Amino acid sequence: MVTLLVVAGLLVAAFVGFTIGGSSTGVAFGPAVGSKLVRKATAAGLFSVFVFLGAWTVGRNVIVTMSEGIVPAAQFTPVAGVGVLFFTGASLLVSNIYGVPASTSMTAVGAIVGLGLATGSLNEALMFTIVSAWIVAPLIGLAIGAVIGRYVYPQLEARLSFTRLERQLIQVDRSGRVPRVRFNRNAAPRDLIGSVLVLGIACYMGFSAGASNAANAVAPLVGNRAVTIDQGVLLAVAAISLGGFTIARRTLETVGDGITDLPILAALIVSTVGATIITILSYFGIPASLAVSTTCCIIGLGWGRASRVVTLAELATPPSKTEPGPKLTTDALAAPSTGDDRPAGPTVGDLASGAVPETADQHDDPPSVPPIGEEDIEELTAESLFDPAATSRIVVLWILTPSLSVVGSYLLFALVL
Structure with a gap:
């Protein structure tokens, strides 16, 4: 019986x-595949290589926390281990049914909490x-996104080039006797810089995924000594x-619903901020959600970008009834920053679908960026980035899914097992 449970x-x-x-894999490498940087x-x-590096190094700390820190390792009997993993897998099923990227880490921790209770x-x-980190980390992502959106994003947007190359960036030249590796000759220096960043x-996202997610798959098995941490x-890496x-x-073809509508630059910024937050938390052995942190960073980035229409003094001044002031929204990331009638760069979805042809003027001198307080609010809200109803549904499910995991796990171990 025990063997069957193992x-x-x-x-x-x-x-x-x-x-x-x-x-x-799609969330991490969608922009790179869509840009034709790699196949x-x-x-x-x-992705597999960097998942292994993240899991083998920083991810060990999270495995220890989830296998023996939240509850003693002795509580992870073979039955308990299967029960905890069942609720983790069920959360993924629920999130897929509703099309929402639920936090696997939060739900896995919820199942362990139910066992502990x-x-x-x-x-x-x-x-x-852990719960304090779950509250503070998204707020940090929100704050960092707001600062970058207000002071840094427009400058980067004007200077970096993200295009969809017709052929892969790194090519093999077989015209001679010995094959040679060379860069795509049609790629300009700005393309190379953008490609290296992507x-x-x-x-880096692969490393962060390995650091935070390996524990979600194997922590109960490590706790009941069915496998060692190394095993x-x-x-986990083999399955991932x-x-x-x-x-x-x-997923790589659709590039993930969570980032498809984001400009490529915004996707890279929120990926870097989210991955850094999760890597730091993983180093301290705290399981946390990459999806929650990156989403809050997106909101902060959009708000910070839109806040450039006013100065800090105007932001601090309470609006009057006669002059309510500009309405700051998170719609600004998809809008132009230079007065043009289209976004300054492609979205992640554009790259993946091949809707971004190379143009003759893509390597011109970067346009100037209007100073803070002189941008047009109408231009910054040219396109809507967030659907309030969809955002509300995502937030509700982020809270509801771990809560259901706690309740279901508690009832299972208290009344059945």
Whole structure:
């Protein structure tokens, strides 16, 4: 019976890792594949390498926290391990049904908390630290996004070039006797800089995904000693990599609903900020959600971008009834910053769909950026980036899914097992 439960636990863990790989690969490498920097197979290979690096180094701390910190390792019996993994996998199913990227980390922790409450073994001090991090980390992402959007984003937008090349950036020249590797001759210096940023940040996202997500797949198995930490990391990475090479191919084509409508520059910024926050938390052994942090960074970035229409003094001045002042929204990321009638750069979805042809003027001198207080609010809200109803549904499910995991896990271990 125990052997069957261990096998069941291994299969469920592999399924969780497989699903994580399918979704995370597209989010991390969607811009790189869409820009024709790398092929899908190369993206999956790079993602696997950096997931392994993140899981083998920083990710160990998260595995320790989830396997023996929140509740004692002795609580992870074979039955309990399968139960916790079941609720983690079920959360992924619910999020897929509703089209919302639920936090696997938060839901996995919720299942462990339910076990701890049912057995009276919950480490309340550690859970207070984890929940505090879940509140503070998104606020930090929001603040960083607002500062970058107000002071840095327009400058970067005017100077960086993100285009969709007709052929891959790195090519193999087989015209001679010995094949040679060279860069695409049609790529300008600005293209090379942008390409290095896209590819580097994609690899960084892979590292962060490995650091935070390996524990979600194998922590219960490490807790009940079915596998060691080293074996757990290898199992998680293998399952995540399999998902990256298989079901992620479709995700790479659609580039992920969460970033498709973002300008490529905004996607890179929020990816870097979100990955950095999660990597730091993983170093301290705190499981946290990359999706929540990046979404808050998107909101901050859009608000900061729109706030450039007024000075700090005007922001601090209460609006009067006769002059209510400009309405600052998060719609500004998709809008032009230079007075043109179209966004200054392509979106992630444009790159993936091939809707961004190379143009003759894409390498001209960068346009000037209007100073703060002199931009037109009508231009900054040219396109809508967020659907309030969809955003509300996402936030509700982010809170509801871990809560259901806690309740379901508690009832399972308190009344059934």
